[in-house]
Amino acid sequence: MVTITLPDGSTKEYDNEVTPAQVAKDIGPGLAKAAMAAEVDGQIVGLDYLIPDGNEAALKLFTKKDPEALGVMRHSAAHVMARAIMKLFPGVQLAFGPTIDGGVYYDFDLDHKLSDEDFEMIEAEMKKIIKADEPFERIEANREEALNIVSDLGQEYKVEHIRDGLTEHSQLSFYRQGEFIDLCRGPHIPSAGAIGAYKLLSVAGAYWKGDSDNRQLQRVYATAFFDKAGLDEHLTKIDEAKRRDHRTLGRQLGLYHIDEMSGQGLILWTPKGSVIRKKLQEFIETRLERQGYHQVFTPHIGKLDLYKTSGHFPYYQESQYPALINRDYMQKLADEDCSFSDLSDAMAEGEIEGYLLKPMNCPHHVKIYDSQQRSYRDLPIRLFEFGTVYRWEQSGEIGGLTRVRGFTQDDAHLFCTEDQLADELKGCLELVKLVFASVGMEDYSVRIGLRDKDSDKYVGDPQDWDKAEDACRQAATTLGKPFIEEEGEAAFYGPKIDFVVNDCLGRKWQLGTVQVDYNLPIRFDLSYIGADNQPHRPVMIHRAPFGSMERFIGVLIEHFAGAFPLWLAPEQARVVVVSQKFEEYGRQVEAQLREAGMRVSGDYRAEKIGAKIRDAQLELIPYMLIVGGREMENGEVSIRDRIDGDLGAMSVAGAIAKFEDEINNRVVRKTFSGSAGLVSRDAQNEY
């Protein structure tokens, strides 16, 4: 006896075990045909799933309209793709093929290098398979049977996976579709015919089991939808995201430049991009001063001794630019006939003398703290700096503004007592919140990075770590935002609270960060004199609300799709003259705005006004000031808003007041909605 409860509360009873397919059929032939997958007691299953006898079960049936069915179908599409590739390239070894956000991928090991040119052929083969509409058939097997099946198929990765990965499973399952059999948990749609529209998107290398010591496989990314409209919409979205990409917009709007000759991952800020960076810096500077921070400046390089003491040089040499060796030390090595390999060894041992491009600002700030005796009455001491650091990121990882080799942190180091730690952490988090709010960026996530207790890469006392991890948790709860805790994500010197956002392509980037450090004060033997007249060890906090100015601005460009709010816009207004007759008046207006502190330019070209407006609009300039005979007579300007269009005429003073108000309040308006095609209409990203 099986009692099935449907979502509307109605029940059906069966004498024996029953499948969702049977229940669908009993409800109606239409549903039986439309059903793609089901959910039994919260678990997504195929329509052939056997609901065992003697049970009560809550059953939901999913049709093409349900997102749950889409995921199941995409996984089926992955099987079809694998089947097609196997048919075209015999001998291919299958690895993993899961569904991911927006589609699926499947990892293959085959000698033929797949490329975009193969996609059409593969898609054509998939078309045949889908047209044949063969069912997906589930096959259950115990471990021994399963191993026999995969060995018979010659699928070595599957053999390894059953042996080493699925050790907990006594019973395994396969799905068969025609001649294609794959080890698979399922579920699948009933038959391939329901895969309506699909497309192979890209191919890239991926290591077996994500380990760079393992063989590299070919990962084919694809997506599938039940109908063509869904696929088209998805592809349009990908297209829009590309146009929103900060690398594209950065070039179009002339915000920054990276030159092959000056170096990979080293940003050259143009005047326009520099405005954005400067305005963000000014904004946070005034906040920091109000919060009792003190600005400092430190050099771009420091002696190796500094980084030997801090631990950076011995621990993280591969991620640093090589050391700058002292001239006389170099001579001494030469005199000793030191070979390159000797030098390399000496370097690895940290036994050389010289300087390092600074990978972090903290050691310098520590030395400022330590430059005089500190009393508990002085604490907390908060030192901030827009400090530029250099890190040797792997070449394949570098791109745009989000992953670079030289970047400027809005860095600060707080030195406080144990008792002050919790409050100081809260203050840091407030600042991060403020930064995100100031640009209307609300869809960030909070992650607490804890240590991986099994790893030995961390320095410091486990008890201190426990204390610090607790302090982070407590501070994070004051944010009033959900946060996740991730083991193994801590810095080597302490736990941290990271603020993570997605870019327009869905990639995650860490921006703001707040990190507790018990380690550096010990390494540098920092102290303060307590009320008991005894020396005590201060606790350090590293924090950077923006994280890196480069990365933050990269994400910000995408957030605004290049249409910056007035307070950040590189060019805030452009005077557009109706004809060149009014150039003199136009220049007067321009001068008045500039006098009022605005970033303004004038367009006096011998072009028609429509063309000048179009150009300004495409440059995403917030306001155009149209001046012609009418305006000149009345000493006015006509304001054209980037978003709302013609706002009519007003006095120059009135216009300035309007702009100043918008700037001073750092108004973030709903995005520009013109036809420049620069804006994604994704509702989640409206601002």
Added chain:
RNA sequence: GCUGCUGUAGCUCAGUGGUAGAGCACUUCCUUGGUAAGGAAGAGGUCACGGGUUCAAGUCCCGUCAGCAGCUCCA
């Protein structure tokens, strides 16, 4: 760092072994206009760089550098 793809004018791109192209941008001239593209002419290229194959290379091969996608890494 690894795998694959790509590199032609300022930008976006066409050009599959036989005299380097288009659109936009730029310069000049004409046009002087009322809220998203007026017209004409001109200038602009060591086809990323270095080797090789060939009578002949932008085109084929190898290497380097850089970009893109993903993987790995990210104090």
